[in-house]
Each structure stands twice: as C-alpha cells, then as structure tokens.
Amino acid sequence: MRVVRETELSLTVELGELSVTMLLDGETTMGADCLRGVELGPDALVEGRLPLPVRAFLVQGQQGKLLIDAGAGNAWHKGLGRLGGALAEAGSGPQEVDVVALTHTHIDHMSGLVDGDGGLAFPNAHRVLVATEELMAFRAEPRMIPVLPRLVPLEQGDGPLPGVVAVNAPGHSPGHMAFLVEGRLLIWGDLVHHTVQLARPEVTWKFDEDEALARETRARLFDRVVGEGWLVAGAHLPHPGIGRLERAGDAYAFHPVTR
Numbered sequence: 412m413r414v415v416r417e418t419e420l421s422l423t424v425e426l427g428e429l430s431v432t433m434l435l436d437g438e439t440t441m442g443a444d445c446l447r448g449v450e451l452g453p454d455a456l457v458e459g460r461l462p463l464p465v466r467a468f469l470v471q472g473q474q475g476k477l478l479i480d481a482g483a484g485n486a487w488h489k490g491l492g493r494l495g496g497a498l499a500e501a502g503s504g505p506q507e508v509d510v511v512a513l514t515h516t517h518i519d520h521m522s523g524l525v526d527g528d529g530g531l532a533f534p535n536a537h538r539v540l541v542a543t544e545e546l547m548a549f550r551a552e553p554r555m556i557p558v559l560p561r562l563v564p565l566e567q568g569d570g571p572l573p574g575v576v577a578v579n580a581p582g583h584s585p586g587h588m589a590f591l592v593e594g595r596l597l598i599w600g601d602l603v604h605h606t607v608q609l610a611r612p613e614v615t616w617k618f619d620e621d622e623a624l625a626r627e628t629r630a631r632l633f634d635r636v637v638g639e640g641w642l643v644a645g646a647h648l649p650h651p652g653i654g655r656l657e658r659a660g661d662a663y664a665f666h667p668v669t670r
C-alpha cells in the first residue's frame with residue numbers, strides 16, 4: 412500500500428488496480444457514556460467528551476468510482492458535512508461518483524446523500540446500495556425520499572465495483588456491512604468508534620443496536636483481519652482512518668498508514 416496523495420481532509424492509498432481515498436466529513440464529540448463497560452481517564456477526553464471523526468471512503472479504478480458512506484450532510488452535528496470539500500481536495504467531484512454503498516443507515520453515514528437544498532448530492536450515482544435488513548429504515552427517513560428510486564438491496568458477497576466485496580458485519584446495526592477491497596483492505600464502517608475498543612474489544616457503544624452481536628462481530632473480524640494480514644479502514648478510526656491492525660494477546664492496536 413502506497414500513500415499517493417494527502418490533503419487536510421483526504422488521504423489516498425493505491426492498492427494494485429484500485430485506489431482508496433479517505434474523505435473526512437468532519438470531527439465532532441460524543442458523551443463519555445457512549446462507551447459501555449469502561450471508564451476513561453480525563454486525558455482520553457476532549458473537554459470531558461469523546462472525540463469522533465466521521466469519514467467516508469472513495470474507491471476508484473478503471474471501472475468507476477464507488478463512494479462508501481456519505482457523511483452526515485447538514486443533518487447532524489456542527490463541523491460535519493464537509494464531504495464535498497474533501498472530494499474536491501482529493502481531485503474528484505460529486506458528479507463523478509458512479510455508485511454509493513452504505514455500511515449502514517445511521518445519520519452520520521447516509522444523510523450526506525442529500526444536499527442542503529434537498530436534492531441528490533451525487534446526481535450520477537444511479538445505484539445506492541443499502542443492506543436488505545436496513546431498506547425499511549432507509550425508506551422511513553423522509554429526508555431520503557429523492558434517493559428512493561435509486562435504492563438497490565445489498566447482500567454479503569455482492570460486488571458494488573469490480574474488486575470490492577460486501578462482508579456481513581452485523582451488530583452495530585442489523586445489516587451493518589464491511590467492504591473488502593482487492594482482497595486486502597477491509598473498510599469496516601462502525602466496527603470501532605474509539606481506540607479503547609481496540610485495546611479492549613469487549614467494550615461496546617451506546618448506539619450498538621445489538622451489543623452482544625456487535626462484540627462478537629468485532630472479535631471475529633479482528634481475528635480475521637490479523638489472520639489474513641488485511642489492512643483496515645474505518646469511519647471513526649483516528650487520523651487518517653486507514654492503517655494496519657496489530658494483535659498483542661487479547662488487545663489490538665491501530666497503526667496509521669504513513670507516507
């Protein structure tokens with residue numbers, strides 16, 4: 412893996428035929444009580460709160476551009492919704508996105524599909540892939556009405572772009588999906604919300620819809636990532652959101668990719 416471009420809001424790595432670009436939608440904070448089963452010292456907190464970066468990823472190759480997650484748009488916390496700026500910095504534009512796939516249908520991953528005027532933020536993305544288990548939740552969100560004609564069900568094993576395969580990762584949400592790129596980089600969505608969940612994978616997140624299943628999925632995928640020697644990328648991992656996972660006993664550590 413080679414870093415080929417880095418800007419304030421983006422970082423691009425090359426993997427064989429495809430490149431993967433981290434796009435920073437912004438940074439916010441969450442209440443310390445969002446982490447379940449652990450007490451954090453004050454130095455792990457920012458003004459008593461947990462730092463939470465929000466990232467999306469663009470996978471591109473000869474066959475097109477796939478956006479994985481769409482950020483929060485203007486629907487959630489201040490400081491988010493910078494995805495368009497991140498794309499521009501990375502040398503791309505919203506009209507160049509051919510297909511969008513969501514890891515899941517929480518607000519910080521899907522809201523950016525619609526722009527500030529209620530129109531399609533990615534007008535040429537004729538397919539928006541959402542896990543079958545979450546189609547109902549997606550359809551129930553009034554903000555997403557303009558996207559509905561483009562909605563396509565997503566299942567494990569589907570390939571939203573040649574070289575990219577969907578991998579079930581349920582727990583945080585019922586249809587939570589990871590994406591394996593070129594058989595060696597796993598974009599794992601919300602498998603981890605804070606680094607303490609690397610050191611202590613049993614720690615869960617307040618908004619996990621099924622905490623026990625989220626914990627089980629995290630353990631299973633961590634094991635698989637290390638066993639296969641995959642690289643990882645995550646929506647809420649520390650800067651730059653792409654790197655390598657290392658195991659030491661029951662604990663894991665994230666090593667960010669460097670130039």
Ligand SMILES: [Zn+2]
Nearest residue numbers: 517519601646
């Ligand atoms: Zn999230």
